[in-house]
Amino acid sequence: MVLEEAISSIEASGTIDELRLSLHRVVQNYGFSGFAFIDAGRPELDLPYHTGTYPPAWERAYIQNDFVHCDPALTRVRRTNTPFHWGELKLPERQGRKRPPELKMMEAARDHGFRQGFVVPFHYRDRLGAVHSSSTVFFWEDEPHDFDKLFVCHRHELHLLMIYWVQRAMDIVNRDQRNAPTILKPADAAETIKLTGREKEVIAWAARGKTVADTAQILGISPETVEGFIKQALRKLEASNKTHGVAKSIALGIIDL
Known part of the structure; x- marks a missing residue:
């Protein structure tokens, strides 16, 4: 299947299920x-x-072992x-x-036959400006050497295909919002989180591993003030802790490292 045919099959999908099967056929053609x-x-x-189109056994292992909280690909x-x-x-x-x-998760993936994975990050804004993030991994079960050649030759094609795929998913969801997955729904304006400049700064320094004392010294303010900005940011983010x-x-x- 050439790239133009793959894009056409994605754009012709009328439901999320059709879209899922369309992408499955496309990625199988790549191996x-x-x-x-x-x-x-x-x-x-x-x-x-x-x-997705992964084996049920892998889904059970991923969920039962809470791999979503330690998946190194999601972190990246x-x-x-x-x-x-x-x-x-x-x-x-x-x-x-x-x-x-993280090692347990990757070893479990190999135990389920996945010898490599090609990961496509995607960050996008809906019509109200809310940011969504997704991860798509294509599972590889054949020889790693063949994967290496495919990655070099076709990684840009696969990235482009996912841009079309996610856009088509959003189009379908906008048409049928009642049954939409949350990640693809346009967010309500109330869900848009706005941090002040200082709140963004203290969270950004925390993301870089700085302590409250470090951040206070960098910004030239007291540790108590830093703690106050962190608490305000966590409240707006509805976050349970700093991590x-x-x-x-x-x-x-909201922050960019």
Whole structure:
């Protein structure tokens, strides 16, 4: 299937189910076994919106082991617009017998037959200006060498296809909003989060690993004032703690690292 035919099949899809099957056929023509699309903009959720053509056993393992909270690909997706593959992920080193959760997740993926994954981040604004983030991974089960050649030759095509796919999904959802997945719905104006300049600054410095004392010294204000700005930001973000607030700010495009 040439690129023009793939785009035409995506644009001809009339429902989300048709769109999902259309993308499945397209990625299979590239050699992938299937795909997974997931809402990457809600890190606080235990079960964000997801769809795809992955095996049910992988879905069960992913959910039961809470991999959504340690998936290293999702962490990278929230910080980049550029497609990448699993081999580019920086994983923590194993310390003794204890395996970091990121390693457990990647080992589980290999146990389910996935030898590589091509990941496409996507960040977009709806008509009211709210930012949404998603991650799409195409699963590869064949020889890694063949994947390497495909990545070099076709990564731009696959990125372009996902731009068309997400846009078509949004078009379908805008037409049938009652049954729309939350990630693709236009947000209400009340859901748009607005932080002040100082609130953005303290969250941005926290994202860079700075303590309250560090941030106070950098900004030339008292630690108590920094704490106040952090509390205000977390309240607006509806975040349970500073880590949650940082992740949500990055995912929503409020701060840029």
